[in-house]
Amino acid sequence: MTTRNRTNDLGLTRADYKGGKSTLCPGCGHDSISNHIISVAHEMSLPMHKVIKMSGIGCSSKTPAYFLGGSHAFNAIHGRMPSVVTGATLANHSLTAIAVSGDGDTGSIGLGQYKHLMRRNVPMVYIIENNGVYGLTKGQFSATADEGQVLKYYGRNDLPPIDLALEAVIGGCTFVGRGFSGDSKQVQALLKAAISHHGTAVLDIISPCVTFNNRPDSTKSYVYGKDNQILLHEIDFTPQGFVPAREEITVDSYESGEVIEVEMHDGSFIRLKKLSRDHDPRSRSEAVRLLEEAEREQLFLTGLIYYEEPRPTLGETLEIHSTPLAQLTEAHLRPSRETLDDVMKRFM
Amino acid sequence: MAIDVQSSPQAVPEADLVNDFALMVATKNGSGSQTSNLVLIRTLFKMGIPVSGKNLFPSNIKGLPTWYTIRASKDGYIARRATTEIAIAFNQDTAAQDIADLPVGGVCMIPQDWQWGRSRDDITWYEVPVKELITQAEVPSDFRDRIANMVYVGACAHLFDMPLDIIYEALLDQFNGKEKPAKMNYDVIMLAHEWAANNLTKADPYHFAPLNLTEGKILIEGNEAAALGSLFGGVNVAAWYPITPSTSLIDGVISHLNLRRDPETGKNTVAVVQAEDELAAIGMIIGAGWAGARAMTATSGPGISLMAEFAGLAYFAEIPCVIWDVTRVGPSTGLPTRTSQGDLLFMYFLGHGDSRQIVMIPGSVAECFEFGWRSFDLAEAVQTPVFVMSDLDLGMNLWMSDPFDYPDTPINRGKTLADRGQLEGFLEEFGEWYRYRDYDKDGVTYRTIPGVEHRQAAYFTRGTGHNDMAVYSERAEDWVQNMERLHRKFDTARTLVPQPIIDHTPDNPVGLISYGSNDPAIAEARDRLAASGIQTNYMRIRALPFAQAVKDFVMGHERVYVIENNSDGQMHQLLRLDIAEDTTHMAAMPLGDTLPMTAQWIFDEITARETN
Ligand SMILES: Cc1ncc(C[n+]2csc(CCOP(=O)(O)OP(=O)(O)O)c2C)c(N)n1
Numbered sequence: 019m020t021t022r023n024r025t026n027d028l029g030l031t032r033a034d035y036k037g038g039k040s041t042l043c044p045g046c047g048h049d050s051i052s053n054h055i056i057s058v059a060h061e062m063s064l065p066m067h068k069v070i071k072m073s074g075i076g077c078s079s080k081t082p083a084y085f086l087g088g089s090h091a092f093n094a095i096h097g098r099m100p101s102v103v104t105g106a107t108l109a110n111h112s113l114t115a116i117a118v119s120g121d122g123d124t125g126s127i128g129l130g131q132y133k134h135l136m137r138r139n140v141p142m143v144y145i146i147e148n149n150g151v152y153g154l155t156k157g158q159f160s161a162t163a164d165e166g167q168v169l170k171y172y173g174r175n176d177l178p179p180i181d182l183a184l185e186a187v188i189g190g191c192t193f194v195g196r197g198f199s200g201d202s203k204q205v206q207a208l209l210k211a212a213i214s215h216h217g218t219a220v221l222d223i224i225s226p227c228v229t230f231n232n233r234p235d236s237t238k239s240y241v242y243g244k245d246n247q248i249l250l251h252e253i254d255f256t257p258q259g260f261v262p263a264r265e266e267i268t269v270d271s272y273e274s275g276e277v278i279e280v281e282m283h284d285g286s287f288i289r290l291k292k293l294s295r296d297h298d299p300r301s302r303s304e305a306v307r308l309l310e311e312a313e314r315e316q317l318f319l320t321g322l323i324y325y326e327e328p329r330p331t332l333g334e335t336l337e338i339h340s341t342p343l344a345q346l347t348e349a350h351l352r353p354s355r356e357t358l359d360d361v362m363k364r365f366m
Numbered sequence: 367m368a369i370d371v372q373s374s375p376q377a378v379p380e381a382d383l384v385n386d387f388a389l390m391v392a393t394k395n396g397s398g399s400q401t402s403n404l405v406l407i408r409t410l411f412k413m414g415i416p417v418s419g420k421n422l423f424p425s426n427i428k429g430l431p432t433w434y435t436i437r438a439s440k441d442g443y444i445a446r447r448a449t450t451e452i453a454i455a456f457n458q459d460t461a462a463q464d465i466a467d468l469p470v471g472g473v474c475m476i477p478q479d480w481q482w483g484r485s486r487d488d489i490t491w492y493e494v495p496v497k498e499l500i501t502q503a504e505v506p507s508d509f510r511d512r513i514a515n516m517v518y519v520g521a522c523a524h525l526f527d528m529p530l531d532i533i534y535e536a537l538l539d540q541f542n543g544k545e546k547p548a549k550m551n552y553d554v555i556m557l558a559h560e561w562a563a564n565n566l567t568k569a570d571p572y573h574f575a576p577l578n579l580t581e582g583k584i585l586i587e588g589n590e591a592a593a594l595g596s597l598f599g600g601v602n603v604a605a606w607y608p609i610t611p612s613t614s615l616i617d618g619v620i621s622h623l624n625l626r627r628d629p630e631t632g633k634n635t636v637a638v639v640q641a642e643d644e645l646a647a648i649g650m651i652i653g654a655g656w657a658g659a660r661a662m663t664a665t666s667g668p669g670i671s672l673m674a675e676f677a678g679l680a681y682f683a684e685i686p687c688v689i690w691d692v693t694r695v696g697p698s699t700g701l702p703t704r705t706s707q708g709d710l711l712f713m714y715f716l717g718h719g720d721s722r723q724i725v726m727i728p729g730s731v732a733e734c735f736e737f738g739w740r741s742f743d744l745a746e747a748v749q750t751p752v753f754v755m756s757d758l759d760l761g762m763n764l765w766m767s768d769p770f771d772y773p774d775t776p777i778n779r780g781k782t783l784a785d786r787g788q789l790e791g792f793l794e795e796f797g798e799w800y801r802y803r804d805y806d807k808d809g810v811t812y813r814t815i816p817g818v819e820h821r822q823a824a825y826f827t828r829g830t831g832h833n834d835m836a837v838y839s840e841r842a843e844d845w846v847q848n849m850e851r852l853h854r855k856f857d858t859a860r861t862l863v864p865q866p867i868i869d870h871t872p873d874n875p876v877g878l879i880s881y882g883s884n885d886p887a888i889a890e891a892r893d894r895l896a897a898s899g900i901q902t903n904y905m906r907i908r909a910l911p912f913a914q915a916v917k918d919f920v921m922g923h924e925r926v927y928v929i930e931n932n933s934d935g936q937m938h939q940l941l942r943l944d945i946a947e948d949t950t951h952m953a954a955m956p957l958g959d960t961l962p963m964t965a966q967w968i969f970d971e972i973t974a975r976e977t978n
Pocket residue numbers: 075076077078079096119120121122123124147149151152153154155160227
């Protein structure tokens with residue numbers, strides 16, 4: 019049986035995790051990311067009723083309609099999805115929020131909410147489908163477009179880009195990854211780890227817009243991505259409950275320091291095997307340096323850029339009840355008649 | 367009072383005047399006078415005298431003038447009064463005007479140290495040696511400035527007959543029962559009282575005397591009442607961004623949060639989040655409402671502007687949440703610390719077009735509490751945002767009230783299929799479930815919430831562009847059908863919102879219509895109008911959309927006046943919009959002078975119009 023037809027722990031096939039038919043341009047990078055999400059959810063046996071799919075506005079933000087049809091979804095307003103997720107996860111902390119945004123949705127109109135979201139450590143996966151343009155409004159430059167880039171209709175972009183991964187690292191996000199929609203292996207490994215993360219996990223995924231920004235000289239194009247992607251490391255994700263093949267690592271004589279293993283909050287493991295470069299994602303200063311170098315030298319570095327022992331989530335900080343707030347009943351929601359009498363006495 | 371455009375000096379009779387006058391304290395913002403003023407008003411309240419307090423404060427932390435007016439009324443009238451008989455002129459910057467505004471026969475208390483001189487000879491003067499008394503009091507020097515205001519409390523106690531033991535009780539209340547600060551302030555009050563007794567000769571007719579009219583009553587601000595109501599209504603998520611005059615509403619939620627802490631686990635059943643702006647605040651409550659929680663925010667006009675897009679989304683996506691708008695005047699650089707009812711039209715139509723929002727309009731602190739809890743039931747019953755329009759006067763001033771009634775209906779989650787069993791039950795009955803299909807023909811459809819474990823539970827939420835199966839659709843017919851259902855839902859809402867309160871005598875040709883915090887001024891004006899031979903009926907509107915009774919009232923009178931505190935006569939406009947019949951007999955009577963309405967203005971205006 020191929021992976022695709024195999025049923026998972028919940029007895030579901032990969033096809034069960036699909037959504038509606040995509041209405042994006044054929045070949046759009048965003049569709050590949052939807053497919054990665056479908057594969058990962060299937061492999062991880064995610065119960066779909068426990069997942070909420072959240073998005074802002076844009077071609078990218080439409081995609082939750084195209085995966086995980088068994089999950090509730092909320093297509094919010096432009097740039098403001100983070101606040102909606104904040105409220106939804108406070109209402110029910112037992113839900114897994116998978117959110118999709120675009121570089122316009124996040125990097126311009128939504129930059130404020132993006133930063134405040136990670137400051138609060140709202141538990142969610144935040145996927146930026148980054149194509150350097152506003153797809154849905156027909157190809158204007160976004161704030162992640164390269165300085166000096168030229169587009170047929172809008173001409174030359176004279177402003178420097180905002181690096182959304184760097185913003186996340188600086189903003190206190192505890193999990194930051196960068197990927198390329200065309201690299202299913204790495205994106206899927208990053209997605210699995212992000213879903214297991216306790217807190218905000220940002221994935222900045224370069225996702226070519228075939229209609230408005232796919233010329234080979236664009237750093238957001240397929241050709242550029244395929245030719246220039248530099249993998250920081252090979253990522254191996256071992257889900258919770260499985261013992262990572264630790265012995266293998268040592269026996270196989272990897273030099274110490276070449277494999278970094280991180281145990282995540284839920285007991286799953288990420289194992290990073292060094293490839294081209296030395297990068298320890300557990301160091302914030304290294305992460306910042308790496309991203310600055312990548313921008314300066316125009317290097318398309320992908321992988322887990324930053325990881326930190328998670329801080330308490332917003333709900334934990336606010337010490338909310340272990341029963342999801344949305345499921346509390348009258349006994350918890352309405353103080354007694356006697357309590358009101360007591361309160362009233364204080365105002366007499 | 368310098369900014370009271372309505373006051374006109376008028377003669378005060380010579381005989382003793384008991385429990386029926388107003389006293390105004392003029393100080394500088396941030397001088398700590400609020401404590402003294404609250405002690406004064408609480409003392410009167412404890413003496414059994416009906417009181418109301420109006421704080422007129424600047425948008426400033428320290429230094430600008432502030433006026434606190436206390437009205438005592440043996441007849442129980444609690445509206446702002448146009449005239450103030452007694453001025454405690456403790457702010458040198460405004461004293462000239464404060465004194466000039468006093469009626470003939472009025473009273474001025476002023477610090478002796480200023481050597482002001484007596485600029486009028488038709489009022490009574492009391493000069494009080496504030497500096498000297500404070501130096502005598504054994505008060506640590508860094509407390510002196512703040513405590514100086516206790517001097518006028520002591521002098522007032524002597525001059526206007528306020529018992530010292532009751533003042534001490536009021537002080538204790540003010541300091542939450544802490545004896546040390548209460549004692550320190552009380553010492554100054556006693557010193558001033560003693561000095562006044564030995565040095566001042568009573569030369570004015572004003573007195574307070576104990577009554578028994580506040581027994582069992584409470585004194586509370588509307589915002590705190592609203593906070594309590596929300597907590598008794600089961601709020602789970604309160605997200606906000608600070609803005610006067612709504613800030614103290616969420617402060618109230620925070621300070622009473624213990625009411626909703628689970629005693630067994632010590633955990634909170636309410637999450638309060640200070641958002642990065644109002645856009646985020648409403649986004650959070652929409653997310654929470656969508657996921658099945660009871661969620662609220664509180665803001666004022668500028669915040670409402672920022673919330674417009676989300677409010678439109680929530681209207682079309684049909685998501686329950688509660689938005690308190692404690693209204694004030696104008697933009698941020700307008701008159702943010704003055705009251706107004708100017709957000710009415712904006713709130714009603716908030717969105718991107720073709721939306722009409724539900725607006726509840728409390729007219730008292732008791733209704734702030736009631737609508738506090740009821741708003742959540744209404745929001746879930748109609749599956750839509752519910753706005754609650756309070757205002758600065760109602761929200762931030764102290765009001766006398768009967769203790770609040772415990773909610774008389776259990777929590778109503780509306781047509782929510784909150785778990786597998788409920789969804790299965792629905793499927794058994796109807797054979798299918800689609801999010802926006804109108805099974806009951808009242809426009810309100812059934813919703814599931816995320817987390818319901820059932821293959822059919824999930825649906826895709828988007829503002830527009832959906833058919834009744836919540837599937838993306840750009841078909842014109844689907845849109846029209848959706849709008850028709852929303853209109854049906856709107857008509858259902860007319861029956862579910864708080865109905866108007868109507869005081870009606872048949873054959874009375876004059877009908878007054880008003881809403882919100884104008885109520886006490888109208889009650890008082892009607893008494894005075896009746897005494898002068900003009901009988902009026904009265905309807906207080908308590909919500910939008912209008913109930914049928916609203917229209918009946920308008921059409922059932924020969925002459926109707928719509929009295930409101932904004933410049934454009936916004937309720938008047940809405941009524942004309944909503945009522946298809948000829949409504950030329952209905953006149954607008956807007957004020958919008960940034961101050962709480964007075965009975966005097968209503969009386970004068972109606973008298974003029976009715977005798978024309
Ligand atoms: C308040 C508001 N302003 C503008 C728009 C129009 N708009 C829709 S999508 C979009 C840009 C989306 O760009 P991006 O997030 O990069 O998504 P992409 O389409 O590229 O995936 C804009 C400006 C809107 N929907 N709402």
